[in-house]
Structure formats: structure tokens, C-alpha cells
Amino acid sequence: MADTNISPDERNVKLLAKLQERGIDVGACYQCGRCSAGCPIGDHFDLSVMEVVRLAAYGQEERLVKSHAIWLCAACETCATRCPNDIEIAALMDVLRELALRKEIAPAEPRVPLFHHSFLGSIRRWGRVYEIGMIGSYKMKSGDLTGDMRLGLKMFMKKKLKLRPHAIADKTQIREIFSGKGKEYDR
Amino acid sequence: MKLSYYPGCSLHGTALDYDQSVQRVCRQVGVELVEIPDWNCCGASSAHMTDHEIGMRLPMRNLVIAQELGNDILVPCAACFQRLKAADIELRRRPEYWDVKSYSPEMKIIHIATFLAQEQILGRIGASTKRALGGLPVACYYGCLSLRNPKITGAEKWEMPENLEKVSAALGARPVRWSHRTECCSGSLTMARPDIAEKLVGDIVAAARRGGASAMVTDCPMCQANVESRQDPAGEEEAIPVFYITELIEAAFNGDYSRRQQGQHLVTASVLADLFAGDSLHKED
Numbered sequence: 001m002a003d004t005n006i007s008p009d010e011r012n013v014k015l016l017a018k019l020q021e022r023g024i025d026v027g028a029c030y031q032c033g034r035c036s037a038g039c040p041i042g043d044h045f046d047l048s049v050m051e052v053v054r055l056a057a058y059g060q061e062e063r064l065v066k067s068h069a070i071w072l073c074a075a076c077e078t079c080a081t082r083c084p085n086d087i088e089i090a091a092l093m094d095v096l097r098e099l100a101l102r103k104e105i106a107p108a109e110p111r112v113p114l115f116h117h118s119f120l121g122s123i124r125r126w127g128r129v130y131e132i133g134m135i136g137s138y139k140m141k142s143g144d145l146t147g148d149m150r151l152g153l154k155m156f157m158k159k160k161l162k163l164r165p166h167a168i169a170d171k172t173q174i175r176e177i178f179s180g181k182g183k184e185y186d187r
Numbered sequence: 188m189k190l191s192y193y194p195g196c197s198l199h200g201t202a203l204d205y206d207q208s209v210q211r212v213c214r215q216v217g218v219e220l221v222e223i224p225d226w227n228c229c230g231a232s233s234a235h236m237t238d239h240e241i242g243m244r245l246p247m248r249n250l251v252i253a254q255e256l257g258n259d260i261l262v263p264c265a266a267c268f269q270r271l272k273a274a275d276i277e278l279r280r281r282p283e284y285w286d287v288k289s290y291s292p293e294m295k296i297i298h299i300a301t302f303l304a305q306e307q308i309l310g311r312i313g314a315s316t317k318r319a320l321g322g323l324p325v326a327c328y329y330g331c332l333s334l335r336n337p338k339i340t341g342a343e344k345w346e347m348p349e350n351l352e353k354v355s356a357a358l359g360a361r362p363v364r365w366s367h368r369t370e371c372c373s374g375s376l377t378m379a380r381p382d383i384a385e386k387l388v389g390d391i392v393a394a395a396r397r398g399g400a401s402a403m404v405t406d407c408p409m410c411q412a413n414v415e416s417r418q419d420p421a422g423e424e425e426a427i428p429v430f431y432i433t434e435l436i437e438a439a440f441n442g443d444y445s446r447r448q449q450g451q452h453l454v455t456a457s458v459l460a461d462l463f464a465g466d467s468l469h470k471e472d
Contacts, residue, residue: 022239040371044383072380075232076371077335081345090336097237111379119233123245127227129196138378148381151416154453160201169225173248182240183284 011059015099019056024092026057028085035079035089045069046108049079049089056092065100071109114141124178127168132161190297191253191260192220195267195408196228202264202408204451208433209263209299215440216311220261223253229270232375246274247285254292263299263433265332265407266374271296273339298333298340300406303432304350309357318442319359320435321462326400327351327362328391328429330410331371345369354432355404358439365398367391374409377417388417392427402458403429415453426454435459 019026035049036042042049046068055063064070070093079089100107107113118138122129135152139145155161168174190213198206213220226249235242250271253260262268275296282290302308334345342348346369352362370391377384391414395403405411411429418426429452438444444459 040387041373041376041383044380072376072383074371074373074375075236076331076373078331078371081335081337094236094239094242098239101237109379112376113237115379116233116237119231120237120241123228123230123234129200129228129231131196131200135378142379148378151453155201158451158453160203160451162200162203166199168227174227177241177244177248182244184240 006058006060012061013059015056015061016059018095019092022088022091022095024088024095025085026053026087026092028087029053029057030085032084034082034084035087038078038082040076040078041072041074044072052096053087053089053092056096061096061099064096065103065105066108068108070096070100071107071112111142111144114138117141120178122165124174126165127171127174128166130162130165132163133165188217189219189221189258191256191258191294192222193226193229193249193253193260193262193267193271194222195262195264196231197264197266197408197412201412202431204448205263205408205411205431205433208431208437209261212303212312212433212436212440213261215315216308218261218308221256221258223249223256223260225252229267229274231266231270235270235273236375242270243274243277243285246270247278247287250275250278251287251290253294254290257292257294259295259297261297261299261302263406263408265298265330266409268296268298269332269335269340272341276339298406300329300333300348300350300354300432303436304353309353312354312436312439313357316358316439318439318463320355320439320459321359321465323360323402323458323462324363324398324400325355325360325402325404325430325435326365326395326398326427327355327368328395328403328405328407328410328414329369330374330405330407331369333406334369351404351406351432355435358435360404360435363395363398363400365394365400367394370394372410372413372417374407374413377413381417384413384417388414389419392418395427400427402456403427404432404435405429406432412453418454428452428454428456428458430456430459438463 039049073093077090118134122134230242230245278290334342337345355362373384373387414429438459449456
């Protein structure tokens with residue numbers, strides 16, 4: 001990360017309040033670096049995990065939601081598990097991704113949220129994930145039509161991909177869950 | 188013993204063979220599974236990673252249904268397990284916030300490896316074992332979500348777990364010591380960034396080889412699919428098969444690992460069959 005000056009005026013107090021509500025105590029970081037050291041994907045990050053935590057403590061939402069790191073994080077929870085100060089770092093990543101999506105920030109790794117979107121689209125429609133439908137939707141959205149073609153074919157031939165979706169009976173409840181009316185969105 | 192059963196979407200799709208082997212093993216050890224009626228997807232990583240509300244409410248719906256049945260819930264999938272546990276903790280903390288009148292069931296959520304490694308079940312597995320696995324060197328691979336975060340999963344030994352080793356050893360296999368037992372294989376990124384998945388899987392498989400394993404054993408359906416499908420795309424080295432722990436148990440129960448079962452794997456998975464073939468040759472001598 002380049003040298004940077006951060007003024008208290010630039011702190012996004014709303015972000016800090018949200019993290020506090022979720023019990024994510026970014027202020028407790030004393031920069032030991034265990035989170036970054038254990039991250040399996042850290043080599044591919046633009047900000048190290050510790051930098052994400054520190055920038056969050058400084059309320060630098062804008063820098064964070066534009067980062068590659070929030071999208072490349074695989075939610076393996078190694079960082080949060082090993083943090084000596086019990087900072088919920090994986091939950092912090094969740095909050096940052098959610099903010100980035102809701103504020104329609106162009107994602108630095110566009111294919112990752114497209115995958116999540118396709119996955120959730122399948123659940124919204126059927127109540128369960130329908131793999132062929134989900135993969136097809138992701139391929140169309142991402143334009144990655146040829147990637148993993150051989151793998152997909154192999155799985156298909158081995159009958160690992162179900163041809164027809166299974167719809168759960170009570171889809172009203174699923175629709176309700178996806179209605180966007182939840183309490184978490186008000187804050 | 189009667190347990191509620193939450194298979195999850197993987198076990199009704201790409202990991203159908205896992206679902207079937209879990210059910211057969213449970214029947215064999217005298218455990219009745221009752222599938223949670225009309226269960227829905229737990230949302231897996233995609234939901235909680237992008238939408239807290241949906242990530243909580245999807246697994247909560249299953250818990251509210253399971254509460255009526257009352258039995259403990261057996262969960263074979265690590266991702267489902269972690270999401271159900273997270274939702275369970277949150278729902279107990281403040282049910283009214285999530286529009287549930289009351290929620291304080293005695294029901295526990297149990298991950299498959301914890302279930303299998305219980306002394307009583309291990310005893311029954313031992314009793315049903317027809318053909319011990321002849322010291323087959325296996326690398327037990329846990330991945331992430333049945334262990335981390337221990338505040339959610341309740342795992343007691345999250346850096347040095349031993350449940351899969353216990354079960355494998357009870358079957359007569361030889362769990363090897365190796366370094367990457369709890370490393371992430373990046374399953375949640377595998378479609379969007381296969382390059383990263385190939386790197387991580389490559390490291391994990393290389394570590395299993397260094398440990399001297401001729402097969403890997405896991406309880407996670409995402410790890411199983413990801414590690415088999417993303418290793419060595421150039422095909423220069425022989426791939427290591429990844430067995431579900433319940434497949435290993437069934438092989439020892441039956442003294443057989445059929446061609447049909449081998450065909451479910453994305454890489455050559457003949458080590459178990461070879462082992463049994465070696466045994467019978469021995470006998471003929």
C-alpha cells in the first residue's frame with residue numbers, strides 16, 4: 001500500500017457505527033500481522049488483511065469497497081480464528097462486500113460477485129441450488145463461456161449434475177427472505 | 188438413535204454419492220436419519236458473504252422446522268454445518284429480532300466427523316468392518332468450515348483436529364502426518380478464479396504427497412470436488428483421489444470398492460480396489 005495520509009475528517013462514521021453494531025472491534029488491532037500471515041489468498045490481495053482492518057479502523061470505506069481483497073477473500077475464517085484480539089475480520093469482509101454491492105461500486109473482481117449473484121438467484125427461484133442453472137447463469141453473466149468446459153462435461157457424463165431442479169414446497173417463505181424488506185437493510 | 192438429517196444442496200447434486208454413503212453407513216451403525224421436511228439451501232458462502240439478512244434467514248428457516256422434530260441434526264456438509272451453527276447462535280441470542288417467537292431447543296447441530304468419531308459409533312464401525320484397510324496411507328483433509336471459526340463451530344481442536352484420523356485409523360488405514368490438513372482450498376472462488384484454486388489445491392496435494400499419502404480423505408463436499416478437479420490441470424503427475432470418509436468406511440464394511448464407485452471420482456480412484464485385489468491375491472498364495 002502506498003504511503004498515505006488519513007485525516008479524521010475523512011472517517012466514514014456510518015461504517016464505524018455499523019461495525020460496532022455487528023460486534024466487529026476493528027479498533028482493537030495492534031498490527032501483529034497474524035491475520036495476513038495466515039491468509040491463504042493474501043499473495044493475490046492488493047491490500048493485506050491487516051491493512052483492510054486498519055483502513056476500516058480509520059473509516060476508509062471508499063478505499064476498501066474498491067479493493068480486490070474484499071472479493072478475493074474466500075471466507076475461510078483463518079484470520080478471525082487466529083486474531084489474538086478477537087476481531088471478527090471475516091465478518092468485516094462480509095460487511096464491506098455488502099456495502100460495495102448496495103452502493104453499486106464497480107467490483108475490482110467482477111466475476112466473483114457475478115458468481116454469488118447466480119448462486120443466490122438459484123436459491124431465490126427454487127429454494128435450493130440447481131447447479132446446472134446456476135452455472136449457466138454465471139457463464140452468461142460473466143461471458144466466461146469456454147472456461148471449465150471439459151470439467152463441466154466430465155461432471156455431466158458422470159451424472160453429477162442433476163438435469164432438473166428441485167423446487168421446495170414453501171416458496172412463499174423463500175420469496176419473503178429475498179424480499180429486501182429485512183431489518184438489516186434499514187441501517 | 189434417531190437424528191434429523193440436513194443433506195444440503197451439494198449432497199443432492201454433485202455430491203450425491205456422499206449422501207448415499209452417509210445414509211448407508213448410518214443405517215449400518217443403527218442410526219435412523221429423518222430428513223428435515225422441505226429444507227432449503229443454507230445460502231452457503233455466497234449468501235453470508237454478500238447479504239447478512241439473507242445469510243441468516245435462509246439457515247434459520249431450516250432450524251425452525253427442525254425444532255419441531257426435536258432431534259439433533261446431522262450435517263455432512265462443512266459449509267451447511269457452519270451456516271446452521273451461525274444461525275443457531277444468533278437465533279438463540281435474539282429470536283424476536285428475527286421474527287421467531289421462541290427458540291431455545293435442546294437440539295444440537297452435529298457435523299459428520301464429530302458424529303463418526305464418538306466412541307460408541309467408532310465401536311460400531313469397528314464391529315461392522317469386514318476388511319481392514321491394510322495400512323493404506325491417507326492424508327485426512329478438513330479444510331475450513333467444519334472447524335472455523337471455532338466460536339461458531341464449537342470445534343475443540345481447530346488447528347490440530349483428529350476426528351478423521353480417528354475414524355481412518357479405526358478402519359485400519361494409516362493417517363499420515365502432513366502440513367495442510369486445515370488449509371483452505373478456495374472452494375468459494377473456484378468458478379470465478381480457477382487460477383487461484385489451482386494454486387491452492389496444487390500446494391495441498393503436493394503436501395499430501397510429501398506426507399506419503401496415496402489418497403486423501405475428507406468430509407467436505409466442496410473440498411472433495413475442488414481438490415479432485417483442480418489438481419494438476421496439465422496432467423503431468425498422477426492425481427490423488429479424494430475419498431469421503433463415509434466411502435472409506437463403506438469400503439471397509441464391504442471389503443470392496445466397485446468400479447461404479449470409482450467412476451464417481453473425477454480422477455483415477457483405484458487405490459482401494461487395488462488394495463483389496465492385493466489382499467485376495469495374498470490369500471490365494
